[in-house]
Amino acid sequence: MKKMIEFIRRKLSVRVSLWVVFFAAIIFIVTLGILFYQARDIVRQEAVSRATQILDKTSLHVEGILNRVEVASNMTKWLVERHPNKADSMFVYSRGMLQNNPNFYNCSIAFEPYYFQDKGRYFSAYTRFIGDSLRTIQGGSDSYQYFFEDWYLMPQLLEKPCWTEPYMDHDVSTNTSEMVTSYCQTLRNMRGELIGVINISLSLNWLSQTISAIKPYPNSYSIMIGRGGTYFVHPDTTKITRQTIFTQTLEQPDTALTALGYAMQRGEEGMKHMNIGGEDCYVFYKPLGQTGCSMAIVCPKSDVFASFNRLQNSVGAIVLVGLLLMLHFFIRIITRELNPLRRLAHEAETIASGQFDTQLPDFQRVDEIGQLSHSFGNMQQSLVKYIEELQDATAQKASIESDLRIASNIQMGMLPVKFPTSADRDDVQLFASLTPAKQVGGDLFDFYFRDEKLFFCIGDVSGKGVPASLFMAVTRSTFRTVSVHESMPDRIMTTMNKTIADMNKTHMFVTLFVGVLDLPTGRLHYCNAGHDAPLLVGAGVGELPCDANIPVGFRPKWKFSLQEAHIFTGTTIFLFTDGLTEAMDANKSQFQMERVNDVANRALANHQQEPRQLIAQMTEAVHQFVGNAEQSDDLTMMAIQYIKQQSDVQMRKSIVLPNEIQEVPRLNAFVDGVCETVGFNEDDAMQIKLAVEEAVVNVMKYAYAPGLRGDVTIEAASNDVRLKFTIIDSGVPFDPTVQSEVDTTLSAKERKIGGLGIHIIRQNMDSINYERSGNLNVLTLRKKIPHN
Amino acid sequence: MNVRIEEIDGNMVAFLEGNLDTAAAPETEKAMNPLNDVEGKDIIIDCTALDYISSAGLRIFLGILQDAEEKEGHVYIRGINDKVRAIFAITGFSNIFEFI
Numbered sequence: 001m002k003k004m005i006e007f008i009r010r011k012l013s014v015r016v017s018l019w020v021v022f023f024a025a026i027i028f029i030v031t032l033g034i035l036f037y038q039a040r041d042i043v044r045q046e047a048v049s050r051a052t053q054i055l056d057k058t059s060l061h062v063e064g065i066l067n068r069v070e071v072a073s074n075m076t077k078w079l080v081e082r083h084p085n086k087a088d089s090m091f092v093y094s095r096g097m098l099q100n101n102p103n104f105y106n107c108s109i110a111f112e113p114y115y116f117q118d119k120g121r122y123f124s125a126y127t128r129f130i131g132d133s134l135r136t137i138q139g140g141s142d143s144y145q146y147f148f149e150d151w152y153l154m155p156q157l158l159e160k161p162c163w164t165e166p167y168m169d170h171d172v173s174t175n176t177s178e179m180v181t182s183y184c185q186t187l188r189n190m191r192g193e194l195i196g197v198i199n200i201s202l203s204l205n206w207l208s209q210t211i212s213a214i215k216p217y218p219n220s221y222s223i224m225i226g227r228g229g230t231y232f233v234h235p236d237t238t239k240i241t242r243q244t245i246f247t248q249t250l251e252q253p254d255t256a257l258t259a260l261g262y263a264m265q266r267g268e269e270g271m272k273h274m275n276i277g278g279e280d281c282y283v284f285y286k287p288l289g290q291t292g293c294s295m296a297i298v299c300p301k302s303d304v305f306a307s308f309n310r311l312q313n314s315v316g317a318i319v320l321v322g323l324l325l326m327l328h329f330f331i332r333i334i335t336r337e338l339n340p341l342r343r344l345a346h347e348a349e350t351i352a353s354g355q356f357d358t359q360l361p362d363f364q365r366v367d368e369i370g371q372l373s374h375s376f377g378n379m380q381q382s383l384v385k386y387i388e389e390l391q392d393a394t395a396q397k398a399s400i401e402s403d404l405r406i407a408s409n410i411q412m413g414m415l416p417v418k419f420p421t422s423a424d425r426d427d428v429q430l431f432a433s434l435t436p437a438k439q440v441g442g443d444l445f446d447f448y449f450r451d452e453k454l455f456f457c458i459g460d461v462s463g464k465g466v467p468a469s470l471f472m473a474v475t476r477s478t479f480r481t482v483s484v485h486e487s488m489p490d491r492i493m494t495t496m497n498k499t500i501a502d503m504n505k506t507h508m509f510v511t512l513f514v515g516v517l518d519l520p521t522g523r524l525h526y527c528n529a530g531h532d533a534p535l536l537v538g539a540g541v542g543e544l545p546c547d548a549n550i551p552v553g554f555r556p557k558w559k560f561s562l563q564e565a566h567i568f569t570g571t572t573i574f575l576f577t578d579g580l581t582e583a584m585d586a587n588k589s590q591f592q593m594e595r596v597n598d599v600a601n602r603a604l605a606n607h608q609q610e611p612r613q614l615i616a617q618m619t620e621a622v623h624q625f626v627g628n629a630e631q632s633d634d635l636t637m638m639a640i641q642y643i644k645q646q647s648d649v650q651m652r653k654s655i656v657l658p659n660e661i662q663e664v665p666r667l668n669a670f671v672d673g674v675c676e677t678v679g680f681n682e683d684d685a686m687q688i689k690l691a692v693e694e695a696v697v698n699v700m701k702y703a704y705a706p707g708l709r710g711d712v713t714i715e716a717a718s719n720d721v722r723l724k725f726t727i728i729d730s731g732v733p734f735d736p737t738v739q740s741e742v743d744t745t746l747s748a749k750e751r752k753i754g755g756l757g758i759h760i761i762r763q764n765m766d767s768i769n770y771e772r773s774g775n776l777n778v779l780t781l782r783k784k785i786p787h788n
Numbered sequence: 789m790n791v792r793i794e795e796i797d798g799n800m801v802a803f804l805e806g807n808l809d810t811a812a813a814p815e816t817e818k819a820m821n822p823l824n825d826v827e828g829k830d831i832i833i834d835c836t837a838l839d840y841i842s843s844a845g846l847r848i849f850l851g852i853l854q855d856a857e858e859k860e861g862h863v864y865i866r867g868i869n870d871k872v873r874a875i876f877a878i879t880g881f882s883n884i885f886e887f888i
Contacts, residue, residue: 749857
């Protein structure tokens, strides 16, 4: 059943056919139902009228027979009464009666005892058919004293002719018995005295056959009952004269049958619908003349409606077969019509599996299926074209993505990856993070150490993506190149701006913050070119004041201003790009500076202002704020914490020399003394002496204009860790640390005479640091004290 | 600072003694001037007694070398102590001079 339903659901043709046939069947059933209902009524009425006619006819026939009996009886009576004295004539009369009426069973003309003296006590002229021949005998005898029989007595008592109740007529001579009913009337002489009775009998068997011969329907039958309800005619011959119509009701009460019996007894005429012997029947009944009998025709309903039912069944069968044929042909026709659709579906499936070059069948049809096929063909072509385009685009995209990935790697590779911590350095620790919104971004940061200075920058190129990333790369390279020769952020920025602006044809620009942190002193020089002001997280949280400079890249002659601040030990400089403050959540609201300040304050309160901790907290806060929204801009943060602990000075010496070369031995003696005090070995002492001599001679030679006298102050100080020489002069500003490096690999011929001094200083000392402080040049050399 | 120049076995040998610092450099340069005019002979600078040399000293050495190389002569450095050799090393001078 489930399979069947599944089949019907899958087959459109079957489903449509079933619907059509279903509605056709409903129309047929309703139409035929009404038709048959009406027809049945007509058939019933027809049956009633037919049965009534037949009954009338039969009753007329029976009455005719009875009348003939009565007429024949009257005629014979008249003859007998005219000639009552001729006994032998009675045999003739009797015989003549039967000769003229072969349907009669017998005829007897019986006389009173001793009416004919010569005939003795009994005389009854009795004639009966034995086969085809008539036999006439004298019927009375001692064993058959007829004048005591009912038939002889009844007309006398009733004083009129009458029909007897059926009785058994026994023929002694042939010893045969026959159930008969007789018409009897008295014979009287002129004087009106009773002389005998004339009796004409009809065989009940014959009567029954006569009546039963009339059959309106094959299985219908007739019954006849007498006054007392006794069956005279019944298809079951055993019931005749032995049972009444009421006999059956004694065993099984049957009001309908009882009512029928009474109605027939009362001589009524009519029709009853009842159940006889388990079968629905129509019973038509009518009295038979004056005999007191009543006859009935029992017509089984199945008989009455037999032909009707046959017709109904035939029509039903034809309709059923017709509907089934209709279903069959509908399914076949629809299946045939839908066949192209099925093929189309199959081809579509093939195309769907990826075989786009499948040849679609050409149906040459103009109906909806043809249109569908045509549209489908067009769709296939478009699909093939589209897929090809898509493949091309995908390949291109993959190539671009691959390039972008490489570009991203290169870009990330430019950024410093190793961040100094307190384990690496005792003066500064630093951490930074850069998260591009796209694969490559326009943010940058950089830092490096040179001569006890931390050079760092953070920037944001206008725009995003590849162009911004290229600009970023240029900016970062320029920063490195320029800052090697310049130690002051304003000069670095100005040079960078000029370099970048000169080659900038795209009108891009970069906001940039460049800072140089002097690590021994914590002095910060910085220059801000339109970038967000960094936060200082130390004693509190506050912005680093920044001048209003323009961004880098479009005004080559702009002079950037220098600013200075002192960074206390423990303070963290927090730098960021606008990707932080403008980070957007799903509702497009921004993270804002207030939240940055909040996070910084919280970090400070929790003593978590170390670079990694601060950036981790800031990152987490941004992620929480942004949620699932797409990152809108590059996000870069850099945190620099100054951690230098000033050690106690253990030794401090100084010497002031004029700018005269001849003073060098004094200087060397001073340095030797210092080195000895601090505890350097001979080799280290000589290296330090050489470095200091080179630095001081540099000042003596170049700080002051030729011929102008000036002083050089050399201070030596040491703590547990380092020995420091500070060389101070009031000459022209001169930063020896930005002199270009000598190339020690050149041949003797190519080597320049100059530039060796600064090289020797760098090689021999741990750090060299220049500062212009007021009108003084301050050069600081440091050497770590070996501990043994 | 003492400078003594002798001709030994056909080579010009300069004996340096003391500290060749910046202050001593002009005087030393003057004393070593004869070496600039040497032709067809190799020059040997004996540094056995040289305790210290500054960049000014190194420049004198470089000048002598460049002059000698023009005349396809050789300049050899002899008896240099470790401290001074270290200064030659960090300045790359150890690459251009020949040591014996």
